[in-house]
Amino acid sequence: MSESIKTGGVGKSPAIEKINRLNAISSRMQAAALMEKKAFYDQQEKAAAALLKRQHIIEDFQISFLKK
Numbered sequence: 001m002s003e004s005i006k007t008g009g010v011g012k013s014p015a016i017e018k019i020n021r022l023n024a025i026s027s028r029m030q031a032a033a034l035m036e037k038k039a040f041y042d043q044q045e046k047a048a049a050a051l052l053k054r055q056h057i058i059e060d061f062q063i064s065f066l067k068k
Helices: 015-061
Strands: none
Touching: none
């Protein structure tokens, strides 16, 4: 139901108009979700890699941040 439904008559059906409005809202929500994924997915991946690298450095050099 990604396309608008058209009636063959002169008038507009309220049910068809509601379906068309819901399709438009759904399309906007899908577009926003796709943009969010493209914008933040790479950043999350890079942040996770940086944290993993820091964790390896802490383990390799036996660094402790606890007060003695």
